[in-house]
Amino acid sequence: MQEFKESIKNRAMFYFVVIFLLFVIIAFRLVWIQVINSAEYKDKALNQRMREFVVNSERGIIYDNTGRKLAVSLAAKTVVALPDSIINPKKTAEELAVLLDANYNTIYRRITSDAAAIFLQRKIDDELHQELLNRDIPGIIFIDESKRHYPEGELASHLLGFTGIDNNGLSGLELSYNNYLVGKEGRMAVERDAAGQTIPAGIRESIPVQNGHDLHLTIDQVIQYFAERELRLAEQNFEISGGSIIVMDSQNGDVLALANTPTYDPNNFQAYPEKNWRNRAINDVFEPGSTFKIITTAAALEEGVITENDILTDPGHIYVGRHEISCWSDTGHGAHTFADVVKTSCNPGFVEVALKMDKDTFYSYIDAFGFGNRTSIRLPAEADGILPEYNRIGQVELATFSFGHGLSVTPIQLASAVSAVANGGKLMQPRLVREIDRGENQANIINEPAAIRQVISEQTANKTKELLKQTVLSGTGTQAAIEGYEIAGKTGTAQHYNADLYDASFVGILPTEQTDLTVLVILYDITGDSYYGSQTAAPVFKNLGENILSYLDVKPNFNQQPEYELSDEKLTVPDLKNLSRFKAEQSLREKGFNVKIQGDGDIIVDQLPKAGAVVNKDSTVWLFDDEVKNYNILIPVPDFRNMDIEEAKELAALKGLKISYSGNSGKVIGQSVYPGRRIETDEVINLKLQ
Numbered sequence: 001m002q003e004f005k006e007s008i009k010n011r012a013m014f015y016f017v018v019i020f021l022l023f024v025i026i027a028f029r030l031v032w033i034q035v036i037n038s039a040e041y042k043d044k045a046l047n048q049r050m051r052e053f054v055v056n057s058e059r060g061i062i063y064d065n066t067g068r069k070l071a072v073s074l075a076a077k078t079v080v081a082l083p084d085s086i087i088n089p090k091k092t093a094e095e096l097a098v099l100l101d102a103n104y105n106t107i108y109r110r111i112t113s114d115a116a117a118i119f120l121q122r123k124i125d126d127e128l129h130q131e132l133l134n135r136d137i138p139g140i141i142f143i144d145e146s147k148r149h150y151p152e153g154e155l156a157s158h159l160l161g162f163t164g165i166d167n168n169g170l171s172g173l174e175l176s177y178n179n180y181l182v183g184k185e186g187r188m189a190v191e192r193d194a195a196g197q198t199i200p201a202g203i204r205e206s207i208p209v210q211n212g213h214d215l216h217l218t219i220d221q222v223i224q225y226f227a228e229r230e231l232r233l234a235e236q237n238f239e240i241s242g243g244s245i246i247v248m249d250s251q252n253g254d255v256l257a258l259a260n261t262p263t264y265d266p267n268n269f270q271a272y273p274e275k276n277w278r279n280r281a282i283n284d285v286f287e288p289g290s291t292f293k294i295i296t297t298a299a300a301l302e303e304g305v306i307t308e309n310d311i312l313t314d315p316g317h318i319y320v321g322r323h324e325i326s327c328w329s330d331t332g333h334g335a336h337t338f339a340d341v342v343k344t345s346c347n348p349g350f351v352e353v354a355l356k357m358d359k360d361t362f363y364s365y366i367d368a369f370g371f372g373n374r375t376s377i378r379l380p381a382e383a384d385g386i387l388p389e390y391n392r393i394g395q396v397e398l399a400t401f402s403f404g405h406g407l408s409v410t411p412i413q414l415a416s417a418v419s420a421v422a423n424g425g426k427l428m429q430p431r432l433v434r435e436i437d438r439g440e441n442q443a444n445i446i447n448e449p450a451a452i453r454q455v456i457s458e459q460t461a462n463k464t465k466e467l468l469k470q471t472v473l474s475g476t477g478t479q480a481a482i483e484g485y486e487i488a489g490k491t492g493t494a495q496h497y498n499a500d501l502y503d504a505s506f507v508g509i510l511p512t513e514q515t516d517l518t519v520l521v522i523l524y525d526i527t528g529d530s531y532y533g534s535q536t537a538a539p540v541f542k543n544l545g546e547n548i549l550s551y552l553d554v555k556p557n558f559n560q561q562p563e564y565e566l567s568d569e570k571l572t573v574p575d576l577k578n579l580s581r582f583k584a585e586q587s588l589r590e591k592g593f594n595v596k597i598q599g600d601g602d603i604i605v606d607q608l609p610k611a612g613a614v615v616n617k618d619s620t621v622w623l624f625d626d627e628v629k630n631y632n633i634l635i636p637v638p639d640f641r642n643m644d645i646e647e648a649k650e651l652a653a654l655k656g657l658k659i660s661y662s663g664n665s666g667k668v669i670g671q672s673v674y675p676g677r678r679i680e681t682d683e684v685i686n687l688k689l690q
Contacts, residue, residue, distance in 0.1 A: 060215060064217055064224075067216075070150065070217070074149045078145050079122075088138075123165065154265050154266075158279040162266035177436075219432070222551055223548055234523055239527045241524050245519070246412060247544075248415050253416070254434070256517070283383055287494035288505065289404040291490050292407075293342065299362060299456075304594060305596055313336075315638060320355070342471060345476045363390065368427075369420060369427065370416055377432060388407065426453075426455070428451055478534075506521045510548060513554060569616070570614050576611070593619060594621070597622075598623065641667075641669065643668050645665060648687055666689050667690050
């Protein structure tokens with residue numbers, strides 16, 4: 001009995017010790033949780049009650065130069081599935097597959113996954129959102145997001161670009177200015193109870209959202225609309241693959257319109273072929289053809305190798321080495337002034353002028369006008385243009401450069417270069433974004449107009465413009481003339497390697513009260529009977545120009561007389577041989593000649609034209625001094641046929657060529673050197689008379 005009592009006592013003691021130890025452990029644990037490590041568990045409890053939400057930033061607005069909205073952000077709903085809350089996954093997947101136009105298996109797999117929430121379709125339209133609301137599908141909820149919207153649809157689509165599903169820019173200004181436009185998303189955390197309801201007096205934490213900055217462009221929505229409308233009409237009237245138009249303010253480089261066709265709607269860009277997204281005015285290159293003669297003209301006038309009054313002869317072709325370069329006129333233009341060469345767009349005339357400049361000189365002007373280098377207009381994938389390597393440029397390449405063949409440029413390069421001529425010779429940086437609005441308490445970023453360089457003098461620029469006005473008034477550009485306005489411009493036509501395809505162009509200068517606007521029109525891959533720039537691009541320019549001038553309220557002047565008229569005064573070239581360099585130049589300039597001296601010596605040993613030649617006032621006389629070695633230059637041989645001997649002698653003296661003749665007096669019926677061949681001044685041409 002005693003042993004039994006002792007056993008009971010021991011057992012009770014054992015249980016007491018065990019219970020006591022458990023109590024101590026529990027007490028220690030409570031102290032550990034509530035006192036020693038209370039902060040950690042408070043944080044865990046709080047985190048269980050807190051719910052964090054992403055607050056999307058609103059992308060900046062893009063405005064035109066008058067404050068019209070071109071790109072905005074709109075509220076949009078995103079469809080989200082909560083798998084744990086879906087009652088009938090199979091039925092739900094069937095319903096959603098139809099409504100969302102999605103694959104059933106994909107939907108089913110996603111809504112039966114282990115994820116807490118699944119994005120099914122982002123940024124749906126209002127109609128679909130309302131349809132889903134009406135269905136009231138269990139486990140399907142909506143969250144707020146924003147999507148990019150372009151109120152004007154296709155207008156300026158190549159310029160603006162578009163954004164992806166995550167609201168980041170994918171092309172155009174949306175891409176190149178994405179860091180300014182996108183902003184920074186915020187965060188918000190709120191305390192919720194066990195039922196998931198927000199606790200009114202609970203803890204709230206947030207990281208403020210930073211909305212994107214607004215862009216204020218140089219683009220004018222109305223002028224942009226005019227440009228795009230003209231391209232659409234050109235597509236209807238001509239057989240083309242597309243076109244580009246650029247309108248620039250020459251004074252400050254502002255791009256007022258930049259249009260391409262074919263186009264697309266950035267609100268639904270996926271529905272269009274990717275080729276429609278391409279900004280051909282920036283990304284593509286083309287041979288400028290005769291529009292490049294503006295550059296040749298400006299360079300030659302600036303260098304003094306030619307004046308508008310100088311007489312050039314065109315027998316219909318010119319030879320550079322063994323390479324024959326023809327004029328568009330089969331019979332040629334005969335003897336005519338350089339002003340007429342510009343007006344009639346005579347290729348042999350431009351070749352002769354270009355070859356008066358050495359390679360270094362002409363190439364330096366091509367570079368100075370910005371060709372071969374990006375304009376840094378800050379649009380994606382701008383092309384450089386294509387110029388042959390310098391050491392591969394010979395006389396033939398130099399000759400073809402003069403009329404815009406053998407090199408490729410971007411439309412924006414050509415528009416910028418011609419704008420320099422319109423702006424007194426000063427090349428400006430093309431500008432698309434005038435100002436970036438960074439919101440309250442931050443200074444706006446102002447993109448001031450930026451001059452790159454003075455390429456030619458203001459005098460040369462004005463003279464070039466006047467020659468281009470004659471081209472529109474009575475030359476190859478008459479289809480671009482606008483009654484009551486002095487329009488300067490130049491047509492261009494370039495043939496592709498495929499002989500049936502051409503690029504037709506016209507670049508013109510519109511006068512306004514404050515500045516000159518440069519307008520470039522290009523029609524790509526044109527086919528059919530009408531493919532010349534004068535027949536196609538020039539009328540497009542005219543229609544566009546009339547609309548722009550009317551919109552800007554520039555009044556016509558029907559009584560205005562041309563500011564520039566060629567002098568018909570004739571001068572006889574004096575004999576300058578053996579005179580000092582200073583005396584010879586002084587004598588010529590006093591008499592009304594332009595002077596170009598070759599060499600660095602002191603005494604003049606030869607001249608072109610020769611003494612006694614009768615030329616127009618302001619014609620160029622070339623002087624060669626005693627430091628020049630082998631100064632015989634190559635001169636194109638004119639067509640002497642059907643001239644009498646006195647006319648032939650006069651023309652030969654004018655060109656600095658030596659002739660001999662045989663036969664009876666009368667008309668020239670043959671010549672020993674074929675017209676258009678280039679010979680040295682000491683070579684004799686034998687003429688055969690009737």
